[in-house]
Amino acid sequence: PKTPKGICGADADAIVARNLLRAVAAGSGCYIHIVENTALNLKAIGESGGAIKSPAALDRLAEHLAVGGATMHEKAANVANAVLADLYRPRYEPMKLTERMAYGPRYAKWEQLGILPGGAKSEVFDGVVKSSTNLNSDPVDMLMHCLTLGISTGLYGLAMTNLLNDVMLGEPVIRPAAVGLRTIDPKYINIMITGHQHSCFTDLQEQLVSPAAAARAREAGAAGFRLVGCTCVGQDLQLRGEHYQEVFSGHAGNNFTSEAVLATGAIDMVVSEFNCTLPGIEPIADKLKIKMICIDDVAKKANAEYARYDYRDREAVTEKVIAEALAAYKARRGAVAISIPENHGNDDTITGISEISLKRFLGDSWKPLVDLIASGDIKGVVGVVGCSSMVSGGHDVLTVELTRQLIQRDIIVLSAGCSSGGLENCGLMSPSAAKLAGPSLRAVCEKLGI
Ligand code: SF4
Known part of the structure; x- marks a missing residue:
């Protein structure tokens, strides 16, 4: 730096730690948003008697978290409520499931260091406050807060999300799978999905391969509907793809590959719910007449229609997606050139x-x-x-x-x-x-x- 301190007196350590904490709080907020929605979806399934894809995964998780329930659905709701209760605790109240989710010796070390997280959302909130102008200037304190956020994000945002998804979407099975642009079949009405919240697609996945939807697709001249995986939610669908072989064409690629996926011309719609739904796909979608629907406004694209997903409204959201995908297919096929590089990807990626x-x-x-x-x-x-x-x-x-x-x-x-x-x-x-x-x-x- 040209001067040892900023105009407010903050030194380089404080400035760097503050910027890091702000970035870590933002990242934590993203993953806590995901686990919150995932738990809300499980809660709704439990309370409404919806489909539990893996009762074994639910039994295992409930036992691990020491949560009971007279029926599978009560158990599902209780697990979800226990997770949500932790996320919504104030910062001065440690989350209760952390110890059960953590590796024992590491938990003891965290306790000794005083970095066990309070309510995950409150930890993010105070991380933002601390890193605002002329609040915290103690780099060690801010870095310790980063560690706390790392614990809540890793155990809840990542590990817990996957365990809850196993219950709702089925457990991973090791298998060879097709990947890359070659997985896109132009005979189908293709819906590319982007995001991180697989549990928001439970109903859509089932309905796209229902006899009624298949008949509507055939009427429009297509072989049916397919979900084309992209970004992390495509990776999730690939992980559990054993259970979705009919509706899932395969994982086409990652965040930046999404532009190439759309450029093939064979995608009729994008349904997004989180990152990474690149702003860079917007002009491609406009040019190639690809309908954009966003089901969670945290990832709302400027040219996307917003149809908020809530488990209770799932049938209406699914119908909206199907109707718009059919309309896009009819409007664009024949008017847009299709070119899919057949040699991109492979058919034997070991996944699950x-x-x-x-x-x-x-x-x-x-x-x-x-x-x-x-x-x-x-x-x-x-x-x-x-x-x-x-x-x-x-x-x-x-x-x-x-x-x-x-x-x-x-x-x-x-x-x-x-x-x-x-x-x-x-x-x-x-x-x-x-x-x-x-x-x-x-x-x-x-x-x-x-
Ligand atoms: S780039 Fe991929 S891994 Fe990273 S947040 Fe986006 S979708 Fe997830």
Whole structure:
């Protein structure tokens, strides 16, 4: 800096910590919004007697959280209420499920450090307050607040969201899946989905393949309806794709790939509910007559129609999507050129990995994996997770190259988010990628056929 302090007297440490806290609070707010809506959807399902796709997942989660219920639906509502009660607590009241969600020794360390989170929404709120002009100037305090937000975001925004989704949408099953632009079939009315809130699509997924919807599609000249996965919600649908083989065409790509997905001309509608619904897709949608519908206004696009999703209004939202998709299909097919690169992606990306499905795959024990690491044959596991980016060489270049380097050194890569979308489209999640791995990892992959 040109001067040691800003005009208000804040030093570089305070300024940097303040900016970091503001960014972390914003990120936490996003994921807490997701888990809040997910829990609200489960609560509504529980209270209205809606479909519970995996009673086993519900039993497991309820037991883990020590939540009871006389019926499955009561149990679902009670689990959702326990999560929501935590999210809505004041900041001075620690969330009750944190200890049950956390790894024991780590929880003890957090307690010792005094960074256990109070109500998750209040933690975000005070993070914003602290990082506002001339409030907190203690960098250590602000960085500790970042750690607290990391705990609530990781345990509730990420882990809890997935556990609740397992109940409503079915548990992941390991399987080979088609990925990339090749998954788009122009014979269908194609709806690209973007966002992070898979539980907002429960009804749409079922209804798009109902006999009534199929008949309406045929009447319009299409083979039916398909959901085309994009961004994190596409990744989620791929994860649970075993249960949605008819309606889900496959995960076409990650955030930046969404522009290319639309540019194929074969997408008739975009339904968005969260990030990353890039503003950059708006002019493409306008030019190619693609209807945009947003079901959560936190991700409202300027050219999208807003149809707020609430579980109680699901039938009306689903009907709106179907009717508008049919209208868009009729208006644009024949008027817009379609070009789908057939060689983009592959048909054998191994997907459906969860803690439970992976352990089952290994013979209901972690021992084979632990033994490989303990013997030194496999050097370890590295997470390459999160958003894709355009820096360091271009779209997905950094994560793809990093992953190649890691597997060459017999290191297993654990991937999630849009990084995963890039890695799979480049073939690094297919069995054929084994030949790029170091000798030990290659032998393991070839033996297991993954
Ligand atoms: S992983 Fe990142 S880039 Fe991809 S949809 Fe999620 S937030 Fe957006």
